[in-house]
Each structure stands twice: as C-alpha cells, then as structure tokens.
Amino acid sequence: MEKPKPATKVAKILAVVAVLALVLVPFLVIVSTSFASNREVVENGGWVIWPSDPTLRAYEQIFEGGVVTKALWVSVGVTVIGTAFSLACTTLLAYALSRPKVFGGRPILLFVLFTFLFPPGMIPAFLLVKGMGMLESYSAIIAPVLINVFNLVVLRGFFQGIPEELYEAARIDGAGDWAVLWRIVLPLSKAALAVVGLFYVVSYWNAWFHASIYLNSGQWPLQQVLRTYVMGGSQIADTGLSDAANVSAPQTMQMAILVVATVPVLLVYPFLQKYFTKGVLTGAIKS
Template sequence: MERPAPLTQAGKGLALTVLVALVLIPFLVIVSTSLASNRDVVANGGWVLWPTHPTLRAYSTILGGGIVTKALAVSAGVTLVGTALSLACTTFLAYALSRPGVVGGRPVLLLVLFTFLFPPGMIPAYLLVKGLGMLDTYASLVLPVLVNVFNLVVLRGFFQGIPEELYEAARLDGAGDWTILWRIVLPLSKAALAVVALFYAVTYWNAWFHASIYLESGHWPLQQVLRTYVVGGAQIADTGLSEAGQVSAPQTTQMAVLVIATVPILLVYPFLQKYFTKGVLTGAIKS
C-alpha cells in the first residue's frame, strides 16, 4: 500500500477533529451547565461552555431529595439482575440451538426468528403483563424482554464457529453438555459474551418506555425520571434557593440528572471496548 499524501492525511485529521468536537462539545456543555451557578446560567442564556463560578449545588439538591437517588438504585438493580438473567438465558438457548440434532431445535429457532420479524404490539404486551400480575413490579421491566433475538443470533453464530473437534474430544472424555458449555464453550466465548452483556446492560439502563407504562411514578428508574425532568420540565419539589436568593436555574438540575444517567455506562464501556469489535464481527460472520 502506498503512503497517503500529506494533503490526504491532513484532510483525515481535519475530519477526525471535527467529529471529535461534535461529540465532545455537547457533552462539555452538559457537564459545565450542571456545574454552573445561577448567575452563570443567566449570563450565558441558559447554556454554559465553561462555568465561571462552579458549584455542586445541583448535584447536592437532586441527590439529597431522594427521588434521583431511589431511581438510581432502581436502575442499577434492574440492570444488574436483568443483564445476568438475560445473559444466562440467551447463552443456554444459543448453545442448544447451535448444536445439531437437538430435538425441536429447528422449530424453536424459527419461532424465535418469527418474533423478531413480527414483534407484538404495545396493547398485547400490556395485556400479557397485566394478566401475569406484573404491573407495578420490576419484573415487568425484565421478563418481557428477557431474550433479545439479535443477541441470540450473535451467540449462536459464535458457538457454531467453535471447531467441532473440541466438542468431539470432550465427549470422548466423557463430558456432558453442561461440562462442555462451562469448561470449553464459555471460556472461548468471552469476547461475544462481553459484547452481549454490554448490549443488555445498555438496554436495561436506558429503558424508560416500559417503566412509563407498567410502573407507578414512585418506582420509576433513572431514565424515566430523567425524561420527566428534561422533556416535561419538572423540577425537584424541594429545590432550594440559589446564592442570589432566586430559585436555581432548571438547566442545572436537568443537566445534573443527565450526567448522573450517562456516566455509569461511560465508565463501564472502556473495560469492554477491546471485546466489542471482535465479538460482534466474529458472531456476525460465523452466523
């Protein structure tokens, strides 16, 4: 391959710089506005690029009120439990569907793919959740979306890509399906499992629509509270007075909630980034 011309390299660098700026500047505005004082928000017309008088008043207000703190605990619990259950069920089903000769494997696979092509509507899903007695319970946020078809196909393709000789050698040594899955398949599938776990975690963490339908306001997760604050313009009931004796600017509260809702996923992603491309591409190619 020929070395790119200096003009080409400069163009690529300029394009990369513009893209990075388009991503970082809005995030910087969000963080800066959440840290800005009331006078900074008023002086800059509502949005602050760099706070002159930084303060943690917005964070102390929302975390001291109890609403966001409870919602954060709900989101963390639903994400951890939901990701663990979804990953386990998806792994077991994908392994069963990846093995040839499984009784009923083909019809089950077609049934799963059918649900992907023709998803149920909102009304049938609500009636099902209501009929099972899961309204206003956290199970309604997990069980209806326990297995994602895309994640299932990725894992199934990855399992099918494992050399058949490993399965045959394990069976010759007397290993059963559970031993093969636990000692051979799972250790070789760390990349795909990490990607699927990230997909599930992001889905559960960002879920708000089902919460708005199935849960009462006192049990809302963080994303539904965030939507209420940002889209609905709601504020915390016990918002205190600012240093100027005026009610704190709503932008600081809204951006503080947005930062709290975004940072946990940003902290998790770097640890799984090295598995991301490898796991998705391998699963997609093998399938």
C-alpha cells in the same frame, strides 16, 4: 496499497477533528452547565461552556434522597438483575440452538427469528403483562425483553465457530452438556459474552418506555425521571428542599441528571472495548 496523498491525510484529520468536536463540545457544555451556579446560568442564557465559580449544589440535590436518588437505585437494580438473567437465558438458549442435533432446534430457531421480524404491538404486550399480573412490578420491564434476538444470534454464531473437535474431545472424556458449556464454551466465549453483556447493560440502563407504561411514578428508573424532568422543564417535586432560593436552576439540574445517567455507561465501555469488535465480528460471520 498506495501511500495516501498529503491532501487525503489532511482531509481525514479534519474529518476526525470535526467528529470529535461534534461529540465533545456538547458533552462539555452539559458537564459545565451542571457545575455552574444559578447566577452564571441565568447570565449565559441557560448554557455555560466553562463555569467561573463551579459548585456541586446540583449533584448534592440529586443525592439528598429524593426522587432522583431512588430512581438511580432502581436503574442500578434493574440493570444488574436484568443483565444477569438475560445473559444467562440468552447463553443457554444460544448454546442449545448451536448444537446440530438438538431436538426441535430448527423450529425453535425459526420461531425466535419470527418474533424478531414481527414483534408484538404495544397493546398486545400490555394485555399480556397485565394478564400475568406483572403491572407495577419491576418484572414487567425485564421479563418481556429477557432475550434479545440479535444478541441470541451473535452468541449462537460464536458457539458454532468453536471447533467441533473440542466438543468431541470433551464428550470422550465423559463431560456432559453442562460440563461442556461451563468448562469449554464459556471460557472461550469471553469476547462474545462481554459484547452481549454490554448490549444488555445499555438496553436496561436506557430503558424508559416500558417503565412509563407498566410502572407508577414512584417506581420509575432514572431515564424516565430524566425524560419527565426535561420535558416538564420544572423542578422535580419531593427533593427534600424547602428553601426555594437554594434550588438550582432547572437547566443545571437537568444537566446534572443527564451526566449521572450517562457517565456509568461511559465508565463501563472502556473495559469492554477490546472485546467489542472481536465479539461482534466473530459472532456475525457464522449464523
């Protein structure tokens, strides 16, 4: 490859700086506004780049046991339980479909892919959830999206990429399907499992649409509460605060809730970053 010219290097550096600015500046404004005082927010028109008198009042209101605190625990529970069940079911189905001589494997794979190309509409999905008695239960936001077809294809491709000699050697040693999956396949698939697990975590953590349809307002996860708060533009009721003078400005509360809703995923991603590219590319090469 030819050595890039100085002008090309400068253009690349400027492009990277521009992208970083577009990402980091809004995030800095959000975090700074969440730590700003009421007076400073009003004086700056609702946005603060760097607070002169930082305060944790907005975060104290969030974690005082009101709506946001409950919604946060709901999101944590749904994300942990949903990711565990989804990852387990996706792994089992992907392993079964990756085996060349499994009974009915091809028709089942085509049926799964058909649901990916032609997903059900909102009304049929609602009628199905209602008919199964899952309305106003957290299973309504987990069961309908238990297996993601894209994640299934990624894992299936990764399992197919494992050398067939390993499967044959395990069979010769007397290992059954469960032993092969647990002792051979899963240890070699950490990268793909980490990627698929991250996809499920982000999906469940950011889910709000199904919650708005199937759950009542007292069961909402954090993202739905955040959406309602931002769209409504007013203080969430039932925060446990009786003194209106101590209530943070709406923009401050909005930004604080947004930070709480965003930071957990940002903290998880660095630990899985090294698996991300390897897992996606390896799973996508063979399908």
